[in-house]
Amino acid sequence: MRYLKLYWSFVKNSIARELMFRTHFFLSFTAHFLWFLMFILFYTILYKDINTINGWSYDQSLLLLSVFFLIDTTGFTVFIKNFSTFPEYISEGKLDILLTKPVDSQFMICTRYFSLISLFSLGPELFLFIHQIIKMDLALTPLSIALFCIFFLASLIIYASIWFITNIILFWVIKVEMIHEFFVMFFRFMQFPPDIFGGSLRIFFIGIMPVLFTISVPTQALQGIFEPTSIIALVVAAVISLILSRILWKIGLKKYQSAA
Numbered sequence: 001m002r003y004l005k006l007y008w009s010f011v012k013n014s015i016a017r018e019l020m021f022r023t024h025f026f027l028s029f030t031a032h033f034l035w036f037l038m039f040i041l042f043y044t045i046l047y048k049d050i051n052t053i054n055g056w057s058y059d060q061s062l063l064l065l066s067v068f069f070l071i072d073t074t075g076f077t078v079f080i081k082n083f084s085t086f087p088e089y090i091s092e093g094k095l096d097i098l099l100t101k102p103v104d105s106q107f108m109i110c111t112r113y114f115s116l117i118s119l120f121s122l123g124p125e126l127f128l129f130i131h132q133i134i135k136m137d138l139a140l141t142p143l144s145i146a147l148f149c150i151f152f153l154a155s156l157i158i159y160a161s162i163w164f165i166t167n168i169i170l171f172w173v174i175k176v177e178m179i180h181e182f183f184v185m186f187f188r189f190m191q192f193p194p195d196i197f198g199g200s201l202r203i204f205f206i207g208i209m210p211v212l213f214t215i216s217v218p219t220q221a222l223q224g225i226f227e228p229t230s231i232i233a234l235v236v237a238a239v240i241s242l243i244l245s246r247i248l249w250k251i252g253l254k255k256y257q258s259a260a
Contacts, residue, residue: 039069062128064216077118106245
């Protein structure tokens with residue numbers, strides 16, 4: 001409860017800060033919305049003369065896209081402002097202040113800021129998500145909804161953990177700027193059906209950056225499609241990435257050189 005109260009105070013402070021710059025808030029939301037529409041247009045053009053791509057129809061791809069954006073934007077809402085300031089904590093010694101707090105340092109560095117702009121951006125994505133469920137006439141059951149929520153959470157854990165891990169390299173290579181964008185760039189590939197990837201790229205997204213199933217498994221759960229191999233891979237990757245992020249954080253702290 002102490003951590004929940006602390007996080008709620010972080011959220012309130014972040015919201016108050018963002019509302020002070022309402023023009024920036026409006027322009028940022030508009031830019032994100034146009035970016036979202038661009039991808040819908042891309043799929044519309046892509047499927048103009050074809051019915052399926054490796055077994056994925058237009059409606060299935062849009063459902064996949066909506067789930068991708070829900071995970072991506074949720075991640076941005078909670079983590080973008082925290083991970084983008086990660087280099088400052090390491091290179092400028094600001095981490096010293098967090099380490100003196102009577103709160104877990106990893107919790108502080110991951111949750112101190114909150115993006116209200118990203119939270120509002122969830123609106124259009126939720127609309128597309130619900131629209132596709134209705135349009136596809138998906139027969140949702142309590143089981144499929146529960147599994148979707150579990151898989152969605154597992155996917156979000158993988159998303160956040162690997163994104164966090166890519167930042168930990170800053171303990172060793174301080175001068176690398178905007179390293180958090182590295183994972184964001186690769187995660188963008190997950191907006192496409194996983195079956196289109198093959199060869200070395202598929203191996204990379206499964207073994208090195210295990211994000212290939214983060215979007216497809218929750219999406220397929222809504223459709224009543226359950227692939228045991230993919231589900232196991234998703235859950236195992238979520239557990240391993242979460243544990244690994246904690247271990248590497250502890251190792252990184254030992255490497256950290258205080259500003260003092």
